[in-house]
Amino acid sequence: MKKVLILALAISVWSCNESKKEEAMSIKVENAGVLASGDSVKVYTLKNVAGMEVSIMDLGGTIIKWTAPDKEGKFADITLGSNTPEDYLTSTKYLGALIGRFGNRIAKGKFSLDGNDYTLAVNNGPNALHGGLKGFNAVIWNATPIEGAEPGLKLTYLSKDGEEGYPGNLNVEVVYTLKADNSLSIDYTATTDKNTVVNLTNHAYFNLKGEGQGDILDHEIVLNADKFLPTDAGLIPTGELKPVAGTPFDFTTSHLIGERINDTKDIDIKLGGGYDHCWVFTDQSNKLKSVAMVTEPVSGRTMEVLTTEPAVQFYTGNFLNGTATGKSGVKYERRYGFCLETQHFPDAPNQAAFPTTVLKPGETYKTTTVYKFGVKK
Template sequence: MTNFKTQTKLIWAVLLLSCFSMACQSKKSEDTMETTKTSILKEAWGQLPDGQKVSLFTLKNAKGMEVKISDYGGLITHWTAPDKDGKYEDVVLGYDSLAGYLKASPFFGALVGRYGNRIANAKFTLDGKTYNLLQNNGPNHLHGGKIGFDKVVWKTEELQDGRNGLKLNYVSKDGEEGYPGNLNVEITYVLTDDNALEINYTATTDKPTVVNLTQHSYFNLTGGKTDHLGHEVMINANHFLPVDKTLIPTGELKAVKGSVFDFTTPKTIGKGIDDTTDEQIKVGGGYDHCWVLNQPKKDSLVLAASAYEPTTGRFMEVFTTEPGVQFYTGNFLDGSITGKNGIVYKKRYGFCFETEHFPDSPNQKEFPSVVVRPGETYKTTTIYKFSSK
């Protein structure tokens, strides 16, 4: 009888010990999950002239890539990528502090909206009504106007679905910068462990409106050591959009074959950028055009472009559901801007792959539509993926 009681006590002791151990493991698991949840570093990053406080968020993955994003303008201020020796360096242009972006910035790292790129004569007609916008690029409207999405503070929250990412939300009021409808915009930046940054854009409206959102990071895969002319670029497009003297598309879809606009096989940016025998190069001062992507099915995710920098071995691929990509080669940089680490940004020191619908689409009915109506959801995805070779 005594042995039976002793055995029973021992069994209960083991069971209690086991339960305690499981509880500790569960608590440890919860703590680990909590650590993962709060892994995005948030820091104060100054304030706007009106007193609004601005924050900077750092996403970091298991390999060591870091992407810094501000709630002001959704700016990507820093973005590190590995070279062939595994060394991570910042590969985007920008400023060391908020002050630089507030003075004068050519859209370094910006979330652009409500309409990315140009709208001719700063107006468009929708459902029989004409909407007048700000002329801020010669006679045209560019990148959303005076206070576009790159110059407002977005609401932010860390993603709660296990992904390493940040969600940004902004409601653009009816009439803001001349656009119709209250537009509710949500954007997520998701950093994966294979060194890809996935950007998802969604928007809904309560009135018919036009929407064209994009990301305007300037890349230099040397880590800022020299210009970008030695980068080898591929653009998956058989056609591009010629522009007039104010950089508005003429409406023609022109074949790239046989021209300096042919990047269907990789070639250096510098190879044709100064070929002024090409009228379009003269007009753009280099490349500042939209390429019509080879997209087998509307809204399908395709490889849009890539860039390879031979001295570092850095390789970047861009995937998108958008029908076009604006390849801009920093033609308007002129050495008047001193950026991060005291680097002077000279002409062609950074290039952009702006995934988008075509410029001036609201006025060109032959182009894919940018109209969003109540009950519809604007939805696009772009992925920038880095590796080395």
């Protein structure tokens, strides 16, 4: 009888533990509101066994919340964002969103492919930026939760032939997976029925002190990149791959973001208003490799970036100007967040010397980027 009771108790404890594990690894679905267009928006919150949470809207595949622990184990939201879905189409445009078809800029909104000239929607002075007037950040994606030990969310979208001026019907799939080691993997896949150009990324703005907690100039950063792309006044690459050595763009060893950001004697800093440039990784393989490490010394939070991509746009929130109010009620002033947008080179469709961004029928566009959080004691 005693053995039966002990066995029953053991089964009860096991069941309770399994229930707690399932609760710890969860996906919660909530209604986020209704857009002016009448479209309903949902939010999917992924939670891992360590307590990290990532909330993603189907509008733009946008990361609207991302919590990470500090050196004392206290969690804080470390991404910028807004309180309403509509704001993500206006005042906080691009924050946390998926970017496509083409992340970054294409000069004059034009390119030629296979002898055909294409004119894109222009939305950044004379240039096309982040997919156009209604890029992937502004559409509602089909969302499918992925249950399991590491919760995920699969997002799909069909970008039709001619959308924003781009050729071909492009089928896109993005999978977010929140892992037990406090990393978020973003896997991008796309296919087309006509030759086209593709450059997908995510535009999360980070502040490892916590969202709304001041600027990011005291963050330390390392970039495993020995070259960067100088630009003209419109932030279009000149075509040169310039060595970072001896410039304010050398982050091959750790530097504070704010250490040289105002060095306007440097023409590239002056034109960018700080850092808003594409760094070219020393390792140009398409394998998953560690390319960046950011540390916030007070909280101890660290963020490592791994990617299969050849470059990253490091942007320091130079155009934030206090007009947008964040989700905590704080106005986002200049340099209140930084971005590390893994990608191919800006304006690649117009620059033959850059790695190609052309995708053809029968091929599969496939890239992975991982953001992994830790703490430095």
